[in-house]
Amino acid sequence: MIGTNPRHDAAIINARILKAVRDNGAKIGLIGQACDLNYDYDHLGTTPSDIEKLSKSRGGFAKVMKDAKKPNSYIG
Numbered sequence: 001m002i003g004t005n006p007r008h009d010a011a012i013i014n015a016r017i018l019k020a021v022r023d024n025g026a027k028i029g030l031i032g033q034a035c036d037l038n039y040d041y042d043h044l045g046t047t048p049s050d051i052e053k054l055s056k057s058r059g060g061f062a063k064v065m066k067d068a069k070k071p072n073s074y075i076g
Helices: 011-024 048-056 061-067
Strands: 029-031 042-045
Touching: 029 048, 029 061, 042 048, 048 061
Parallel strands: 029 042
Antiparallel strands: none
16 A cells, blocks of 8 residues: 555445455555554555665565565555
8 A cells, every 4th residue: 555544545445455454364565654554564664765665676575565366556
């Protein structure tokens, strides 16, 4: 997720994310202001340059995204 807090911006999407985390062990990453989302997530930074760093990385959360079977992105 980039620059969004789905708990406040899109409650239905947040409920679906919560279900994916709870039932399927989905991994969530957030670039933007840290917030309370009712589920665990990896805070990946707060600036646009953090998006670039993530796109160039080969490990950490970038590997999680690469290995995901059904990746999704939410931009606020």
